[in-house]
Amino acid sequence: xxxxxxxxxxxxxxxxxxxxxxxxxxxxxxxxxxxxxxxxxxxxxxxxxxxxxxxxxxxxxxxxxxxxxxxxxxxxxxxxxxxxxxxxxxxxxxxxxxxxxxxxxxxxxxxxxxxxxxxxxxxxxxxxxxxxxxxxxxxxxxxxxxxxxxxxxxxxxxxxxxxxxxxxxxxxxxxxxxxxxxxxxxxxxxxxxxxxxxxxx
Numbered sequence: 001x002x003x004x005x006x007x008x009x010x011x012x013x014x015x016x017x018x019x020x021x022x023x024x025x026x027x028x029x030x031x032x033x034x035x036x037x038x039x040x041x042x043x044x045x046x047x048x049x050x051x052x053x054x055x056x057x058x059x060x061x062x063x064x065x066x067x068x069x070x071x072x073x074x075x076x077x078x079x080x081x082x083x084x085x086x087x088x089x090x091x092x093x094x095x096x097x098x099x100x101x102x103x104x105x106x107x108x109x110x111x112x113x114x115x116x117x118x119x120x121x122x123x124x125x126x127x128x129x130x131x132x133x134x135x136x137x138x139x140x141x142x143x144x145x146x147x148x149x150x151x152x153x154x155x156x157x158x159x160x161x162x163x164x165x166x167x168x169x170x171x172x173x174x175x176x177x178x179x180x181x182x183x184x185x186x187x188x189x190x191x192x193x194x195x196x197x198x199x200x201x
Contacts, residue, residue: 025059025069030087032056037083039143049141050077055126056087071127077141114156117201118163120149120174125192128184132193136172144168150200161197 025031033055037047048068057071061078068078112118122129130137139145144167151163154171159179165172174195175183183190 024066025062025081025084025086027059027062029059030056031059031069031079031084032087033079033084037080039141046080047083048077048079050075050079051083052126052141053147055079057126075127077130112153112156112197112199114153116153116199117150117166118153118161119198119200120163121196121198122148122194123196124184124194128190128193129195131189132175132183133172136170139168139170 033047033051033053035053037045037051037053039049039051040046041049050070059069060072060075061070062068063078066081068080069084070078130140133140136145140149145165146167149163149165149172150167151165151172153161154164155162156176159176161174161176163172163174164170174197175193180193180195184193
């Protein structure tokens with residue numbers, strides 16, 4: 001008897017059970033938010049207040065019923081398990097390949113000017129990004145700032161970029177590239193912080 005063949009056949013027979021029950025998750029698993037969900041409370045596709053398509057995080061807390069996950073035990077926003085899947089090494093490689101367009105731009109520089117329209121890409125830790133947004137984090141999580149914050153540059157200083165945000169018409173401050181490194185290195189709340197400013201107009 002080919003034991004490996006028997007095991008494989010039985011695993012294949014049980015695939016329908018996995019398809020119905022869905023994946024189970026454990027603290028320490030790395031997951032990614034799947035497409036097709038949103039942050040609109042009450043909608044059939046509600047993925048949780050912490051949902052953002054493509055968001056990657058390591059599970060730090062799970063509800064007793066296993067329905068909601070958090071990246072940290074005290075994180076304010078959770079994600080429903082239906083809206084995530086395990087993040088494999090193969091997906092990580094593909095994700096890195098998908099971000100090559102940012103690497104191809106070359107070293108981050110401050111080539112943008114007052115009046116340019118930029119799109120802010122969060123390419124670092126999601127919680128560090130939300131910490132930076134501060135009072136605007138709820139607006140971002142709820143989707144009112146859009147998938148990527150976009151706006152016209154009002155001022156540029158050594159440490160800050162001020163933009164007039166397109167959707168809410170709010171003034172939002174962002175760190176310059178040198179200050180991102182400073183914040184990431186010297187402030188616990190900003191460990192993993194990283195952004196890329198794409199000029200779109």
